[in-house]
Amino acid sequence: MKFTSRITVQGIKGSKGQLESGQSYDSTKIYVQTALDDSKGMGKGFATAEYNFGTSDEYHKYKHLPFPLDCEAELEIVTNGKTQKTQIVSLRPLEVTKQAKGA
Known part of the structure; x- marks a missing residue:
């Protein structure tokens, strides 16, 4: 099942x-x-989740952009029939932050 979502990429790391x-x-x-999961009232804010995203070529496509x-x-x-996972298929950067444009 494919879907689109707006996400904030905090960082990217290539390895070859x-x-x-x-x-x-x-x-x-x-x-x-x-x-963070706050369903039990014991989590607040954000963390980062790591996703695989293709080869090191993907890193080179985005490394020049400002982060986040x-x-x-x-x-x-x-799914493999037993467990499921979410994977990122593609990214399309949205408007680069105003601070980066003015720099």
């Missing part, structure tokens, strides 16, 4: 290389502002 075993890796992780970055994200809920 080769392990000592010879296995290659190439990934990007994004860190999204996520509300408001985006429209396409997300997808997937």
